[in-house]
Amino acid sequence: MKVRTRTDLDTLRAEGLSALYPSRARIAVGMATCGLATGAASVYQALRDEAEAQGLELDLVATGCLGYCQQEPLVDVRLPGQDRIVYARVTPHRARELIAALVRGKLPMEGALAVIPQEDAPPDRTRPTDLPLLPELPFYARQQKVILRNSGLIDPLRLEEYIARGGYQGLARALLTLSPQAVVDEVIASGLRGRGGGGFPTGRKWQICRDADGTPKYIVCNGDEGDPGAYMDRTVLESDPYSVIEGMVIGGYAIGAPEGYLYVRDEYPLAVERVTEAVTRAGEMGLLGGDILGSGFGFSLQIVRGAGAFVCGEETALLASIEGGLGEPRPKPPYPATSGLWGQPTVINNVKTWGSVSAILARGADWYAGIGVEGNTGTVVFSLVGKVANTGLVEVPLGLTLQEMIEGIGGGGLDGKAVKGVQTGGPSGGCLPARLFQLPIDYETLTEAGSIMGSGGMVVMDEETCMVDVARYFLTFTMDESCGKCTPCREGTRAMHDILTRIIEGKGTEVDLDLLEEIAVWVKTSSLCGLGQTAPNPVLTTLRYFRDEYTAHVAEGHCPAGVCRALIELRILPELCTGCGLCLRECPAGAITGEKKEPHVIDPQLCTRCRLCYDVCPVDAIEIVR
Amino acid sequence: MPDVIVDGQRVSVPQGTPLLEAVRAAGEYLPTLCYQEGLAPYGACRLCMVAITEPCTAVVASCSYPVEEDMAVETKAPEAVAARRLALEFLLGRYPRSDTIREMAAQEGVSATRFPAPLAEGANELCVLCGLCVRVCRDLIGAAAISFIGRGSERRVGTPFEVQSDACIGCGACAEICPTGAIEIEDRGHTRILHTWNTKVELRSCPACGKFFAPAPMVILQDMMPEVAESWTLCPDCRRLDTSRQWIGEAATQARRLAP
Numbered sequence: 001m002k003v004r005t006r007t008d009l010d011t012l013r014a015e016g017l018s019a020l021y022p023s024r025a026r027i028a029v030g031m032a033t034c035g036l037a038t039g040a041a042s043v044y045q046a047l048r049d050e051a052e053a054q055g056l057e058l059d060l061v062a063t064g065c066l067g068y069c070q071q072e073p074l075v076d077v078r079l080p081g082q083d084r085i086v087y088a089r090v091t092p093h094r095a096r097e098l099i100a101a102l103v104r105g106k107l108p109m110e111g112a113l114a115v116i117p118q119e120d121a122p123p124d125r126t127r128p129t130d131l132p133l134l135p136e137l138p139f140y141a142r143q144q145k146v147i148l149r150n151s152g153l154i155d156p157l158r159l160e161e162y163i164a165r166g167g168y169q170g171l172a173r174a175l176l177t178l179s180p181q182a183v184v185d186e187v188i189a190s191g192l193r194g195r196g197g198g199g200f201p202t203g204r205k206w207q208i209c210r211d212a213d214g215t216p217k218y219i220v221c222n223g224d225e226g227d228p229g230a231y232m233d234r235t236v237l238e239s240d241p242y243s244v245i246e247g248m249v250i251g252g253y254a255i256g257a258p259e260g261y262l263y264v265r266d267e268y269p270l271a272v273e274r275v276t277e278a279v280t281r282a283g284e285m286g287l288l289g290g291d292i293l294g295s296g297f298g299f300s301l302q303i304v305r306g307a308g309a310f311v312c313g314e315e316t317a318l319l320a321s322i323e324g325g326l327g328e329p330r331p332k333p334p335y336p337a338t339s340g341l342w343g344q345p346t347v348i349n350n351v352k353t354w355g356s357v358s359a360i361l362a363r364g365a366d367w368y369a370g371i372g373v374e375g376n377t378g379t380v381v382f383s384l385v386g387k388v389a390n391t392g393l394v395e396v397p398l399g400l401t402l403q404e405m406i407e408g409i410g411g412g413g414l415d416g417k418a419v420k421g422v423q424t425g426g427p428s429g430g431c432l433p434a435r436l437f438q439l440p441i442d443y444e445t446l447t448e449a450g451s452i453m454g455s456g457g458m459v460v461m462d463e464e465t466c467m468v469d470v471a472r473y474f475l476t477f478t479m480d481e482s483c484g485k486c487t488p489c490r491e492g493t494r495a496m497h498d499i500l501t502r503i504i505e506g507k508g509t510e511v512d513l514d515l516l517e518e519i520a521v522w523v524k525t526s527s528l529c530g531l532g533q534t535a536p537n538p539v540l541t542t543l544r545y546f547r548d549e550y551t552a553h554v555a556e557g558h559c560p561a562g563v564c565r566a567l568i569e570l571r572i573l574p575e576l577c578t579g580c581g582l583c584l585r586e587c588p589a590g591a592i593t594g595e596k597k598e599p600h601v602i603d604p605q606l607c608t609r610c611r612l613c614y615d616v617c618p619v620d621a622i623e624i625v626r
Numbered sequence: 627m628p629d630v631i632v633d634g635q636r637v638s639v640p641q642g643t644p645l646l647e648a649v650r651a652a653g654e655y656l657p658t659l660c661y662q663e664g665l666a667p668y669g670a671c672r673l674c675m676v677a678i679t680e681p682c683t684a685v686v687a688s689c690s691y692p693v694e695e696d697m698a699v700e701t702k703a704p705e706a707v708a709a710r711r712l713a714l715e716f717l718l719g720r721y722p723r724s725d726t727i728r729e730m731a732a733q734e735g736v737s738a739t740r741f742p743a744p745l746a747e748g749a750n751e752l753c754v755l756c757g758l759c760v761r762v763c764r765d766l767i768g769a770a771a772i773s774f775i776g777r778g779s780e781r782r783v784g785t786p787f788e789v790q791s792d793a794c795i796g797c798g799a800c801a802e803i804c805p806t807g808a809i810e811i812e813d814r815g816h817t818r819i820l821h822t823w824n825t826k827v828e829l830r831s832c833p834a835c836g837k838f839f840a841p842a843p844m845v846i847l848q849d850m851m852p853e854v855a856e857s858w859t860l861c862p863d864c865r866r867l868d869t870s871r872q873w874i875g876e877a878a879t880q881a882r883r884l885a886p
Contacts, residue, residue, distance in 0.1 A: 309777070326774060331669035331690030484755065484774075484781030487672045491716040494779050495741055515740070522712045525685045525705065526672045 002286035004294050006172055009163060012285075016164025020154065021118075023080050025058040025102055030074040030152055032065035032238040033270050034231070034393075039091070040073040046092035047075075050099040058102070064239020066152030067393040068139055071113060074152070079107065086134060088113040113137070116153070139390045142408055144371060146379045147195075147355040148395045151239035157277050159285060162242040168287065170361030174250050175295035183254035184210055187357065189365035191377035196222055196313075196350030197425060197454040198530075199443035202357070205347060209337040210255045212345035219252045219260035219299075220322070220341065220348040223275075224306045224313040226265060227426025228477055230457035232381040233351040235393055237264060237271035240355070241278035245301060247354030249292065250361050252299040255347055260299065261322050265306040276303055310481035313455075314529045315348045317483070328483045329529035350455065352381055373399035376442035380453070386423075386460035387414045396441070403437040406460055417462040421545070425454025427474040428534030430541030431467060450541040452534060466563035467546040468553055471538045472500035478535035489532030492523035496539055506566045508554040517543055562624035565609035569625040572613075574599035576621035583613035583622065631680070631698040645688035645699060646674050654701050657710065657730045659805050660756035661689040665765060671756055672713050673730070677703030685709055711736050717754060719743045724752050726806040746780070750822065752808035755781055759800035759809060769793050772800065772823060785823050794820060796827030796841030813838065832861035834868070 003009055020026075029035065029044045044062060051058055066074050071088035077098065078084040085107055087098065094111060101108045114134040134140055145151070154161035162168070174183045188203030209217060221244060225233035236244060248260045262279070264272055279301050282288045290298035304322050311317045312327040319341050321327040340346025349357075356378060360368045369377045376398035382405070385391050389411035396405065406412070406419055413419040421433045424441075430451030432439070439445050443453050461470065479493040499516050502508045520536035520543075527533045543550060552558045559567040572583070572592075577599040584592045584600055591607040594600030602613070614622045627638040630645070632652035639648045644667055649656055659671035667690035674688045680698035685705050700706065714731040719741035721727045731737065745751055757774070760783060764770040771794035775784050785791035796818045801809035810821040816838045818827045829838035830845075839861035848855040860868055 311777075328774075331667060331687065333692060479778060482778045484776070484778045485670050485757070487670070487713050487716060490755070490779055490781065491720065491741070491743070494743070495716070518712070522709055526675055526687075526709045526713065528669050528672070528687070 002284075003168075004286065006176070006293075009168055009172060009293075012160045012163045014164075016158065016160030016162070019059070019158060019161055020164055021078070021080075022059050025056070025080070026061065026078045027058055027098075028061045028063040028076045028078075028084075028155075030065055030072060031062035032152075032235055033268070034065050034069050034235070035072050035074065036270070038072040042092050043073050043075060043090050043095045046095040047099060050096040054099055054103050056099060056103050061155045061158075063154060064151045064156045065235045065393060067143075067148060067235075067395070068113075068390070069392040070139075070390050071392075074113070076116060077102070077107060083118055084116040085131065086113045086116060087111045138411060139392065139394075139409055142400060142404055143395050144379050144397050145395050146359050146368075146371070147236060147243075147352045147381050148239070148393065149359060150243065151235060151393075154240070156239050156241055156274055157281065159242060159278075159281055159287075162240070166362050167242055167358070168246055170358045170363075171246050171250055171287070172293055174253055174361050175293050175297055180210070180254050180256060183250060183361065186365045187254070187360060190360045190368040191365075191372075191375070192353065192356055192360060192368065193376070193378075193443065194350060195352035195356065195380060195455070197428075197452060197456075199453060202349060202353055205337050205349075206251065206255055208335075209345045209347045212338045214339075214343075214345050215256075216259060216344060217255050217257040218341040218344055218346040219248050219255070219257045220319070220336075220346055221248055221260070221262040221351060221354050222313065222315065222318055222348055223262060223264035223268075223271070223351045224310075224318055225268075225351070225455060226310040226313050226481075227428070227455060227457045228474075229385045229459050230383050230426050230455060232383055232393060232456045234268045234271050236351050236355050236381075237268065237275050241275045242282065243355045243358050244275075244351055245278060245282055245288070247357035248301060249288065249299045250357055251347055251349070251354070253295075253297050255345070257347070258298055258300065260301045261304050261341070262301060263304045263306055263312075263318055263322060265308070265312075267308060272303070272305055279303060309483070310477075311483045311529070311531050314531055316529070318348065319346065328485045329531075331528060352456070372397045373440070373442065375444075380441070380456060382424075382456045382458040384410050384458050384460070386458075387417065387419065387462040387465065388412070388460035389414055398442050399440045401438055401440050402432065405441065405458070406437060410460060413460070413462045417464065419460055419462050420465060421461045421467070423451075423459040423461065423470065423474075423538070424457070425452035425534075425537070426457035426459075427477045428452060428530070428537060429454045429457065430537040431461070431470060431545065432541065433545040436545075450544060451537060464561055464563070466504075466559050466561035467542040467549045468500060468503055468559075469561075469563050471542045472497065472504060474538040475500060475535070478531065482531065482535070486526075486528035486532060488523045488526040489528070489535065492519050492527075493532070493535050495519050496523070496536065500539070503550065503553045504559075504564045504566065506553070506557045506564070510551075510554055512554060513543065513547075513550055558626055560626065562626045567626070568609055569604055570602050570607055570609060570611065570614060571623050571625050572600050572602055573621045573623055576619055578619055578621070580618065582616050582618065586612050586616050588612065628693050628695040628697070630693050631696075633699075633701055639693055642692045645676065645678075645686070645691045645693055645697070648693050649674075649676065649688055649699065649701055655733070656688060656701060657714065657734060658689060659726075659730075659754055660758060662758055662762075662803060665758070665761050668757055668761065671717075671754070673710055675706045675709040675713075676701050677706040679703070707734075710734055715739045716741050716743070720745065721752065721754055721806070724754065724806045727754065749782060750808050752806045753783060754806055754808075755783070756805060757783075758803045758805065759783060762799045762803045767795070767797055767799050769795050769797075771795070771825075785825060789824055791823060791825045794823060794825045794827060795843035795847075796820065796825075796829075797844055797847075832859075832864050834860055834864040837861050837863070 075090045076084040076086045192202040193199040309327045312321045314329045317329040336346045381395045475497045482489045484490040520539045524536045579597040591603045630648040637651045657673040660668045669690035676688045677700045714736045719739040771791045812819045828842040
């Protein structure tokens with residue numbers, strides 16, 4: 001069937017609801033890339049095979065990501081009339097037990113994490129257990145899901161389930177009740193700002209493009225996420241592709257663009273696969289193509305796969321890449337809103353921005369503007385990773401403090417270690433120290449502190465992280481990803497990298513620190529595009545907030561975190577060593593010797609300071625001499 | 627025409643002109659490598675940095691920043707000078723053998739570099755990656771025979787796979803526009819050798835004198851300019867001779883006609 005009217009949407013909504021809340025057991029396995037990486041596929045198979053073997057009739061579905069990466073693979077089970085129970089760290093063995101329990105008619109409590117309350121569930125449901133509700137868990141307590149509203153709850157490719165949870169209501173409202181200008185006004189009123197990290201007011205960008213001369217106009221979705229440790233866009237595309245597609249159609253209607261391009265990096269094969277399928281399905285259902293919902297407005301969408309250049313996340317480079325040209329940035333102005341794809345007015349927004357747009361049109365600008373704080377409304381998605389107890393994908397209202405994010409949601413440092421700082425905004429962001437954790441997360445505050453919001457990476461660092469090493473790590477990335485077009489980025493990132501390497505190797509001097517700063521300021525002010533303009537941020541912020549660590553390296557030849565290989569030595573404490581031989585077996589350099597049950601010894605000449613022995617020693621008998 | 631104030635001096639330039647042109651109109655010098663009138667601004671070398679003081683404050687590359695009414699810029703603002711000098715210092719470190727870079731650096735007061743950076747083996751030691759050759763070939767000649775290869779400090783210019791190019795018409799515009807003389811072209815007998823591009827093109831001989839003078843693939847230009855196509859069969863010398871003869875012939879005829 002094709003969706004032609006609101007009634008058709010209602011029909012699909014009913015189908016979706018019965019798929020989400022079937023009259024038999026429904027088991028959902030989180031099978032986004034994060035789940036698959038921890039073995040969700042074998043869990044899924046075990047569930048299927050065991051259910052078949054036991055003759056259990058059930059609906060087994062693959063959903064997207066619930067965000068709690070720490071606890072993957074996540075499986076949730078719903079019995080008719082009940083809320084969903086989420087099981088954490090499910091193994092194939094546990095999966096088979098789960099089926100056996102279901103056959104007996106009782107859900108096990110072992111391994112159960114929480115209950116997902118279903119706000120749109122039929123009223124007959126009952127709370128089956130004493131488990132906490134998912135939103136009550138510390139990890140979820142301060143989260144508010146807008147962009148990730150369906151992530152992990154629906155089968156990403158079942159359009160009916162997306163519609164059942166309010167999908168395409170925004171598009172229906174826009175196309176059938178609002179003028180294009182009214183849609184732009186709605187987005188302006190919501191206060192939404194670019195979630196790719198720049199934070200430019202989305203509505204204002206749309207208005208500029210709508211007012212610009214030239215036809216055709218284009219809509220582009222930037223899904224070329226490439227920051228190390230960041231996977232927000234991937235998850236949205238894998239877990240809820242229709243929310244992005246719907247947002248783009250709304251954008252097309254608002255600015256008068258009949259055509260859109262969804263640019264997704266090819267290193268995200270599952271995201272590519274799912275958006276491709278979703279675009280096809282939306283087309284079959286008449287939600288892409290000509291005369292959508294009988295409104296007379298038509299919109300077609302093409303998927304373009306990025307070819308592996310980080311710089312193509314920069315909007316002008318991305319447009320060049322779509323055009324089939326060399327993926328390198330060009331000077332702005334003119335901005336894409338007036339001269340973008342093939343020189344035509346183009347709105348280019350991030351995956352999360354488009355995902356927000358569909359929610360805003362469905363629920364209204366006032367609702368959205370009520371989330372977050374003045375000037376920074378709505379929610380933002382972070383991938384909270386690094387040396388933090390709870391890792392995962394979190395969505396919070398803007399204005400939450402770093403403290404609430406890292407200590408509250410993240411649960412503090414890993415293994416109880418003290419958190420030293422956090423890198424926001426990926427390789428383009430900065431390292432902020434723990435003493436600034438009272439700062440609210442918003443575009444302006446982070447920029448003033450020397451970092452950026454960026455697209456949402458948040459890497460937590462503890463006392464065992466060397467900040468010079470961190471700066472060098474990010475510089476290595478930006479240096480490798482610099483397209484080489486402009487002099488400051490091409491020459492400057494390499495020069496900074498070389499100086500940082502010198503410092504890490506214990507060959508740096510005080511002069512190097514000034515030189516580093518001089519180059520960093522130049523690269524920041526003189527570079528052509530955002531990559532170069534932000535690449536020095538890790539250097540500048542670590543110099544600003546952790547200068548004592550740099551000084552320790554250059555003045556004392558000392559790495560306080562015990563990371564830099566040239567500045568540390570590893571030693572076995574004979575009074576603690578039990579002679580278990582674990583380190584001896586693991587040492588890749590053959591630097592450890594010792595008799596069984598006798599204290600072992602490390603030969604510093606052979607030792608490469610890889611710290612493998614330090615990590616494996618069961619009795620903490622290995623000391624890092626700093 | 628918007629008025630722009632350059633170092634306190636008011637100049638009028640057409641709307642949308644690159645700031646660099648306004649600076650030049652005011653008689654001020656700025657170093658550039660990648661800027662060339664007739665090609666779209668590229669913003670790669672970052673040598674033409676100036677400080678905008680009105681209506682906002684920013685350090686920008688003047689070649690790719692369009693002028694606005696009542697804009698004020700300072701070419702000698704310390705942050706702009708520092709940006710230009712550092713860029714030149716880095717270029718000097720990378721291309722110490724380039725006269726162009728040495729002279730440009732000297733003009734900005736940079737005579738030594740703290741950043742010696744040897745090029746990769748086999749790299750063109752004069753190519754400063756300004757992209758003029760790539761753009762002239764693509765945007766003006768329409769051949770697009772060369773482009774950038776690699777990224778970051780691996781970036782270089784070449785033909786696809788760095789082998790003989792079928793798209794190159796041997797016109798030599800790339801060598802002509804190169805600011806550092808990095809592109810080597812040699813005519814040997816009936817062959818033009820574009821050493822830098824690993825490409826050879828056949829030269830055509832002049833039907834009058836037999837001299838090899840124009841790359842054969844350049845006949846495509848004849849199609850683009852039919853009005854002069856005929857005279858292009860001759861080499862420039864014979865063409866001049868031919869034109870002179872025609873004129874002299876016409877003059878003689880006219881003289882005879884006018885003669886009593």
